[in-house]
Amino acid sequence: MSTQITTGLFTNVASTPFFIPLSQKIDEFRLINLTRSGVTAGGVAGSLTSDRLVEAFWSKYMTAGTALIKQQGTVAGNLAPLSNGNLAQNGFTIFNAANQPKGPNIAIASFVPGTTTVFTTGAAHGFHVGDNVRIGDLTSAPELGGLVMTVTAVGSPTTFTTLLNSTNSLTSVGVVFKVGNANMPPPSLYYPEWRAIASISLANPMVVTLLVRQNYQVGDVVRFSIPSVFGMTQLNTTSNGLPVQFTVSAVNNAIGVQTVTFENVDSTAFTAFAWPVAANYPLQLPVMIPQGEGNTNNFVITPPSPLPYGNQNILGFARQNLGQNGILIGAGDGTNATTTGGIIGSTVDVWEWRAITSLQTFP
Amino acid sequence: MSGPTTTSILPPAVQQQLSMKLLARPMPDLIHTTMGYPITMDQQAGDILRRRRYQNLLTAPVPLGNGIVDPPAQQLTALDIDARIDWYGTYLILQEQVMLINEDPVLNSAVSTLGQSLRETEDQLARSMMEGGAPPINCTSGTNGDNPTNISPLDCSKAVRLLRTANAQFIQDIIEGENKFGTAPVRTAFFGLGHTNLSADLDQMLGFINVANYANNSNLLQAEWGSVRNIRFLLSSVGSITPNASANLEDVYNIFLPGQESYDMVDLDGYSAQFIYAPPEIASPRLRLYQTAGWKMAQVFNITNTSWIVNLRCTLGVAI
Numbered sequence: 001m002s003t004q005i006t007t008g009l010f011t012n013v014a015s016t017p018f019f020i021p022l023s024q025k026i027d028e029f030r031l032i033n034l035t036r037s038g039v040t041a042g043g044v045a046g047s048l049t050s051d052r053l054v055e056a057f058w059s060k061y062m063t064a065g066t067a068l069i070k071q072q073g074t075v076a077g078n079l080a081p082l083s084n085g086n087l088a089q090n091g092f093t094i095f096n097a098a099n100q101p102k103g104p105n106i107a108i109a110s111f112v113p114g115t116t117t118v119f120t121t122g123a124a125h126g127f128h129v130g131d132n133v134r135i136g137d138l139t140s141a142p143e144l145g146g147l148v149m150t151v152t153a154v155g156s157p158t159t160f161t162t163l164l165n166s167t168n169s170l171t172s173v174g175v176v177f178k179v180g181n182a183n184m185p186p187p188s189l190y191y192p193e194w195r196a197i198a199s200i201s202l203a204n205p206m207v208v209t210l211l212v213r214q215n216y217q218v219g220d221v222v223r224f225s226i227p228s229v230f231g232m233t234q235l236n237t238t239s240n241g242l243p244v245q246f247t248v249s250a251v252n253n254a255i256g257v258q259t260v261t262f263e264n265v266d267s268t269a270f271t272a273f274a275w276p277v278a279a280n281y282p283l284q285l286p287v288m289i290p291q292g293e294g295n296t297n298n299f300v301i302t303p304p305s306p307l308p309y310g311n312q313n314i315l316g317f318a319r320q321n322l323g324q325n326g327i328l329i330g331a332g333d334g335t336n337a338t339t340t341g342g343i344i345g346s347t348v349d350v351w352e353w354r355a356i357t358s359l360q361t362f363p
Numbered sequence: 364m365s366g367p368t369t370t371s372i373l374p375p376a377v378q379q380q381l382s383m384k385l386l387a388r389p390m391p392d393l394i395h396t397t398m399g400y401p402i403t404m405d406q407q408a409g410d411i412l413r414r415r416r417y418q419n420l421l422t423a424p425v426p427l428g429n430g431i432v433d434p435p436a437q438q439l440t441a442l443d444i445d446a447r448i449d450w451y452g453t454y455l456i457l458q459e460q461v462m463l464i465n466e467d468p469v470l471n472s473a474v475s476t477l478g479q480s481l482r483e484t485e486d487q488l489a490r491s492m493m494e495g496g497a498p499p500i501n502c503t504s505g506t507n508g509d510n511p512t513n514i515s516p517l518d519c520s521k522a523v524r525l526l527r528t529a530n531a532q533f534i535q536d537i538i539e540g541e542n543k544f545g546t547a548p549v550r551t552a553f554f555g556l557g558h559t560n561l562s563a564d565l566d567q568m569l570g571f572i573n574v575a576n577y578a579n580n581s582n583l584l585q586a587e588w589g590s591v592r593n594i595r596f597l598l599s600s601v602g603s604i605t606p607n608a609s610a611n612l613e614d615v616y617n618i619f620l621p622g623q624e625s626y627d628m629v630d631l632d633g634y635s636a637q638f639i640y641a642p643p644e645i646a647s648p649r650l651r652l653y654q655t656a657g658w659k660m661a662q663v664f665n666i667t668n669t670s671w672i673v674n675l676r677c678t679l680g681v682a683i
Contacts, residue, residue, distance in 0.1 A: 098487075102607060136612035145510060145610025175612060186495065189488075190664075193495035221442055223669070225498060241530045242419055243670050245442065282503045282510035282610070289498045289669050292416075292444040318411050318445035319492065319665040 004357035012344045017331045021324040028356040031056040035349035042350035050075045056343050058092035067091030090330030090342025097185040097323035103178030110171045117164040124157040132180040140172035142281045149211040150182050152256035163198040168277045182213040189323040192290040200273040204266035213258045216251040217316025221294040227284040231271040247294040263301045290317050381466040392586035392599040394556045395489035398621045399628030414444045446665035454657025481658045492664040493619045497674035510610035513680030522675045523593040529670035531622030541578040552595040557618040558602030563681040609678045618675040625671035631661035
């Protein structure tokens with residue numbers, strides 16, 4: 001039994017929260033922005049910058065999501081003065097993968113029906129690209145209620161976009177809240193998960209777009225369950241008791257793309273896939289269900305591997321627990337601004353961190 | 364001094380006695396591991412267990428005829444199902460003075476609570492795996508206006524139809540009818556693993572048979588509540604709930620219906636459950652100030668056939 005100090009260095013992605021997995025109990029956490037302090041480290045040139053947060057501190061006595069910060073004033077030569085204060089949002093949050101609280105309910109004022117959907121909220125939503133959100137209480141579009149989808153763009157503090165194809169729906173008021181983040185461990189811990197389908201192309205090869213990003217890999221095998229009101233029931237397992245399975249031939253796991261390609265499937269003659277109208281409520285979800293790992297040597301376009309073994313190294317659908325505990329560092333504009341402020345700003349910076357586990361707490 | 368000697372004059376030297384009969388702790392029924400197919404992975408063989416299922420061949424119902432030309436051969440194909448084990452554990456640090464001044468044997472309770480923690484962790488892992496991996500079916504035949512709706516007998520039949528069409532095998536045999544008042548036969552069944560909050564909804568369902576009304580209740584599980592159609596329900600306070608997940612943002616209750624051999628419970632040889640105790644001379648060799656006790660295990664749960672398990676999702680019809 002002893003005090004534990006863990007340290008490290010990371011480079012953030014611009015305007016994106018950063019997660020540091022730590023199994024230890026975190027009593028204190030300290031963070032220094034080396035880049036904006038003018039220090040060259042981690043392959044990024046130092047750039048002493050005015051009006052940026054350069055130090056942040058959190059302890060277990062502080063409120064989640066906040067930080068005690070030091071922000072630089074105007075740079076004069078190679079020095080900048082520091083101001084001390086509290087960052088009220090987008091600070092530090094202790095993360096427990098097995099106990100992820102939902103975000104606050106935010107009113108949806110309307111959405112624009114389309115092949116992708118732009119939602120407008122009644123108040124600032126605080127979402128980031130990659131956040132997984134659930135919508136519901138959609139009085140004029142109940143068929144979309146309860147769906148989880150990844151935020152693919154944030155147009156303004158009160159608008160956000162997802163890949164939901166809402167062409168057949170009516171705009172509606174409703175409620176949205178955050179349930180997780182595509183870059184974070186999932187609340188259900190285990191990978192892979194079934195995924196709701198946003199759209200399916202009529203094409204050869206067939207391309208499936210998913211509402212929530214999942215990291216697929218070539219060679220993964222899936223099956224489909226498409227309720228008849230969505231069309232394209234040709235993908236379903238028939239009534240002969242044998243599963244109809246499909247092998248993934250290409251993937252694009254980038255948030256905002258979230259596609260899986262099946263080169264052995266020509267869907268051009270299939271019934272078109274479309275989200276149904278409200279009259280079909282209540283309804284089943286169209287889902288893609290992970291099955292296992294298959295053989296990549298049976299693709300009709302991709303040449304076989306040099307070796308005769310097409311599935312030896314495909315472990316992409318190995319069931320595994322992705323749960324991790326740690327600390328989430330919030331993102332905003334890199335300042336202590338009232339609503340838009342956050343530790344990580346819009347620049348790519350190198351940070352040094354230190355996490356402390358106390359031997360014993362007094363009193 | 365004169366007068367009676369009362370307890371005001373002579374109070375007991377010690378006013379309390381700790382009953383050595385400790386109070387019961389809440390212990391949920393652990394229902395999610397009961398249907399898992401146990402399988403052990405060898406040590407020093409990597410951390411991923413691969414299992415393989417060969418695909419069925421096509422039938423050959425057409426006569427060969429009287430020629431000498433061979434019909435085309437079929438190819439054997441297979442699907443590989445992988446699972447990666449992970450390690451889990453937790454522990455207690457018990458200061459020596461705690462052991463010396465507490466009246467009850469603290470270490471005994473520590474061991475008991477650790478054992479419960481291990482089994483509850485196992486159950487939670489199995490539940491989490493099924494939440495993410497078992498294919499969802501929404502109840503749509505209930506009457507509460509939500510999506511999914513509250514559970515109905517028709518939803519049960521649809522789920523069983525799906526499983527049986529995929530050739531999933533029932534878990535439980537039929538309970539034959541007997542000549543006893545108020546009892547009824549029970550069909551061959553899958554177990555439905557759900558939350559105790561569903562008990563009132565089940566009681567309300569047409570055709571529900573409580574376990575008390577089974578013709579023979581000699582082989583019941585402790586958590587069993589009753590049966591509807593071809594489902595026998597095991598309910599637990601740690602059953603699965605997805606909060607605020609319905610169309611009306613009510614809690615969604617996940618009822619898992621596993622068929623035979625639908626999911627694995629994989630552990631590592633010699634590492635399925637370890638109790639680790641470090642006495643003071645090891646944990647704190649300088650002054651022996653404390654001892655530690657904990658558990659550790661290596662395990663993974665994995666659905667081996669997604670056609671043989673479903674997650675029947677519903678909301679409540681009877682409000683809490």
